[in-house]
Amino acid sequence: MKEKHYRIVIAIVYTTLPTALERIRKRTHQPVPDEVVEDLHAFFKTKAERFMKLPVEIYLYNNETDFNLLLSKKNKKIVCRGKDDFYFDISRYCGGSS
Helix, strand or coil: CCCCCCCCEEEEECCCCHHHHHHHHHHHCCCCCHHHHHHHHHHHHHHHHHHCCCCCCEEECCCCCCCCCEEEEEEEEEEEEECCCCCCCCHHHHHCCC
């Protein structure tokens, strides 16, 4: 995709599993089985940090209560904006700042 000059952006949104299940259960237009939500949450809990190694633009959000940008990585520059929960500890990428 980079060879074709596409802009590659990864955005990962976090919320706790109970909150995700509650929100999905309230959807009448797009029902998703609990097992699917649980599997996806477990997948991102163990695999989300792998995306940090990619040479692409990345945005990490916490959506537990509000849509809060926690970290942005663009052109090898990382900006951290919070210490909220995420699938992994983002502090190691923040260089002590937040």
